Amino acid sequence: DWSPNANPIVFWDIYGKLGHPVRATISEMGPHLLGRLLELNDTQQGVLEVVFKAADDEGLLLLDLKDLRAMLSFASDNAKAISQHYGLISGASIAAIQRGLLTLQESGADHFFGEPALDLADFMRQDMSGRGIISVLAADQLILKPKLYSTFLLWMLSELFENLPEAGDLDKPKLVFFFDEAHLLFDDAPPALIQRIEQVVRLIRSKGVGVYFCSQNPDDIPQTILGQMGNRMQHALRAFTPRDQKAVRAAAETFPPNPKVNVTEAITQLAVGEALVTTLQDGGIPLPVQRCMIASPGCRIGTVTDEERATIRSRSPMGAKYDTMADRESAFEKLAARAEETAAATPAEAQEAKRGKAPAAEAGGGGLLDKARDMLFGTGRRQGMIEALAKSAARNAGGQISRSIMRGVLGGIFKGR
Template sequence: MDPILLGKGLTDDVAVTLLPKYGNRHGLVAGATGTGKTVTLMTLAEGFSRIGVPVFMADVKGDVAGLAVAGEGGDKLARRAAEIGVADYAPAASPVVFWDLYGKLGHPVRTTVSEMGPTLLARILELNDTQSGVLDIVFKLADDRGLLLLDLDDLRALLGVVAEERKAVSAEYGLVSAPSVAAIQRALLRLSRDGGEAFFGEPALELADLMRVNHDGRGVIGILAADQLILKPRLYATFLLWLLAELFETLPEVGDLDKPRLVFVFDEAHLLFDDAPAALKQRIEQVVRLIRSKGVGVYFCSQFPDDVPDDILGQLGNRVQHALRAYTPRDQKAVRTAAQTFVPNPKLDVAAAISRLGTGEALVSTLQDKGVPAPVQQTMIAPPRCRMGAISEPERMQVRAASPVGMRYDTPVNRESAAELLAARVQAASTQADAPAARQDGEGGFGQKVHEFLFGTKRRQGAVEAVAKQTARNVGGSIGRSVGNSIGKSVGGKTGGKYGGQIGNQVVRGVLGQIFGRR
């Protein structure tokens, strides 16, 4: 397989190339702002794409998107290409798919809360150790109760459960304090305000869509729009680290291949390691060291070589160092560090050359036969065939319209998960609690109160009935005596009056009994 031409060595007048079979040995592109790092990355991406290797890279400034459009050409670029020895140089576009966490400049990139995991999520949320421990408990509780954590609503709902059942959860999983839960909820609010709400959900990104090859056999270049994302450095760095970890955990072991299965470019690499805890740095080192056997090459891009920790820097076999201006003690130290990372060339003073490099020139050393680093060469970098600059909105829309994955990711999906299940359980419990109240409403609830208002309570009705009976007896006795006297007079004598009163009382009680409901 033909090597990837990076440029022409000015030191020994030789072609400087990168062998595809060592493309998975990782690399570093470093240099000060404005020295040509982005153009070098575009040349690398085009070279890998032409041999059928997919590439994923971030577009921090907006000019990497030019890979999707053919360059303007011109005599100057043609003369440079001819001087370097680029065969049949002609402007050409590369197959590109645009991605964007916010879904504005490309297809939305989503993952689920469960896939992100508590460790990386805690770093995005900037939690301390205690709060991170509570987040670990939340994820464990979700697993034990069979609840899917897909989006931030699911995580909020489960945090509510933890807060409500804090004593029981603390007894089973470990101490959970109300301030820690509140701190996580506030951090989620900040993440949501920064646009992280759109990042968590479905359909989640499938790694196979980052490893596509088009019908011409060229590797598709995935470009992540990061001009706004870079303003949230924790989110930017953690997303790319998550993606790298997903590749490591998902892809099978393939050993050494003729060419990489994927090349992953990590621009602004210093953001990955700033304020990263020791455990996370160790994890990054492990992934970088072992992902080579998965067929993935990782290329870091930053201003200074020492932005990358030494343990990881030692894993990077292919080096491209653009100019560094030694204006400050920090710059002078960086120059010495960069010079020490290259295989010496007797014809070149590396430390002095780093400060004298012009735009579009770099010190390059790549792995050659048997994986041995070649002596460093002062190199004129080959020009890319694409546009070296930003593209217009209509051009971007045209590329998106022809994308093979647009239909899969452009429409969000919200399936049943923790938030919906917990809400349904609360609703079911509320309905069950309302059922006895509804039965009571018929027997002694609102309807009973209306009945009592109109007709009185049973106690009041009994009192009224007792009064009525007493009144009946009193009235009946009077009326009965009057009636009896009348009857007695009619019958005659004292005897007639006695029996007439008894008869009169019976008559009146019978009549009043009918009035007051006696049977």
Template sequence: MNRILIGKGERPVHLLTRYANRHGLVAGATGTGKSVSLLVLAEGFSRLGVPVFIADVKGDIAGLAVPGVMNEKIRERVDRIGISDYTQEGNPVIFWDVYGQCGHPVKATISEMGPTLLGRILELTEVQMGVLEIVFRLADEQGLLLLDLDDLRALLGLVAASRKEVSAAYGLVSAQSVAAIQRALLSLGDREAEALFGEPALELPDLMRTDLSGRGIIHILTADRLILKPRLYSSLLLWILSELFENLPEAGDLDGPKLVCFLDEAHLLFDDAPPVLRRRVEQAVRLIRSKGVGLYFCSQYPDDLPNDILGQLGNRIQHTLRAFTPRDQKAVRSAAETFAVNPKLDVARVISELGVGEALVSTLQEKGLPMPVERTLICPPRCRMGAITPEERLTVRARSPLGGKYDTRLNRESAHEILARRTAATEASEPQTPGRRAEAPSEDRSGLGGLLWGTKRRQGMLETMAKQAARTIGSQIGRQILRGVLGGILGGSSRR
């Protein structure tokens, strides 16, 4: 049976890949060795042919790409654990970066992100979220692709100019709510988050690759800059989770997962999340294992995660927690209660005594039963434990098979271009009736005055377009885009 050696307690402690899709938790205070545990698990999955996606929020996960260097501490640990086949080696790695500087750009389209996650990024109120959902529904039913922020701005402009018609067809849309969304989009652009939205959007099959030798490719999202925008970071991870959940077929019981995702700083996924979003995430986590995906949450405290999520995590690695404050003491008690009981171990006491590189480990064994918790000396990774140089990163990136696909930004026809073309066509076809007053040559049409005049002149055309949209709702049902539990598109419809 395929398994990953995690370390050694009274006996060797393994993670059985057959139960790796029952999800897991890696927790512990800062500086206690969580990153080392992540490295051991990630390279273990890769050696067994399982692709991995992992977020690198500090820069030390990038060491997976290059071999480690032997020293006395590593040699001593290898001997204590009894690793007979230990060799230091790098792993097949592909780097990703929202900003495109430290890896291939990772992008999502506005349509794929959906109103739920986009509203969270924009920090909208419940009322504003309702308006955003109307905007998305209008776009979906009219076949208007929302690929980047320009598309969304263009559609918001149409809705703002034609509120009466849109409100009659879809529900009340207030000028204040539309303006608030527009301001939030402006702020989003100012924070450089526009880099996330556009094409080419990340495609799931590219995360589920193996190399020519059959090893699973480890996809590392460089997130040391992205983590400074917590809602953007967490919404990107939730979008990837949504894409996997909505689009992968049912897989049943497998000998190993199709993909394993490590979600660092996992508490950010749930901080300030509205109840409806939290329920949807919990549903996705509960059901995604049947698609062959394993999720491993990484955070300081187990109770950073909702109880319904914790109850789904069958494989646990708990590094030390320092009980200096009442909050810490409560976290220690909470963590101790989540493990399968070992009569030989006082978990509540040991959890504060663990050294760096030690952890309390419990994994699912035969028949899916959790093993009694073991105080475990964690294996040393075979890769480098730490950051890599810019030159090493460039070398790894140059070997990537995906550069030609993702490194060049695309800008195909979408809502922005379609609406602009319709407006131009309507202006060109307007008849000059005899009774119509000609444009006064002396009238000032420059600056703000000209902009306001042009806006008023186009408003009638925009209202006509909105009325046409409202009249054709019934005939558009067959073209509607279907959205899943997190608001993402089912079947990747936005790439048609």
């Protein structure tokens, strides 16, 4: 009964070129995840948490990278006052955080942090007929920026884990993730990301979310995560080298045994459309591995053209919500306004000092007479010779009077004795 059919789809792209932009705010990321992503030590992590807490108490929104940079500069300038309220912060720790943010910014994080932030409920939409909408994230450029890719995945998995309610063991999950070319996800991934993925894979099923990792070889996936994969589908592996033969044996050992199937031989003999499959039965019992035929997908298999992508994007209701970036008043704007108010409230003397002293000829009088008068009587910023002599005489007279009084007092005491 196979027949071709189309599927409802939405294209996403962190850079906003091949789909609707995907964004999150600095506040949603939080100091804990951000610190792990930047690989901060305990001291630097504590300083970052103090900065976030100070921003909350001051009513300063942290939406994008420039907000966080402005808040770090504010904390550095007011380190003494902030340390008294929240704990000691040091300039060295703030500098280390700023260096980490610079590295993150160079990887393209400016495209990710901002508003409007993605509502993960938009990943779980259905069309008018009740079919789930497929969301495709363009990753051709994203995989070249592993730091940015890790940032996105850390945020998304954490948001799902924290916000989705417990759903139990559903017949059909509410949301399913497919990570194609999974080895690119784990190559050079920070430990924080691998730890978070392992945590999500362990616990996210109870929230109605499924996760699939697609890769050529099971060895591409860390063992701690591979051990949580209950459903497995293995297509053909060709053993042309000793390393390939070792990979075949390793893949065969990951399947539950079936006396009727020689897994090691079957993996190398599978044809197009065949796979070795094992799934979890009722009660979580793994089904013995079976050699199965895979039904062909009803959709077209091939690359979408630029015209088709543009047409699908123009018809998507997500465009009005996410395509235009917003930049409302936040920490950067408020701190800049405070700096302007402080500069406007400086004393008149400081303003005059900044502007520079007016020429003597414009102030009235002029020439050598004004210079001589300034030398004798002084100016507003420098004392003259007469004032200096008067102060010196006063100090000498005061010293003589003090010595005379002390001699009189001491003389009276000793005479009494």
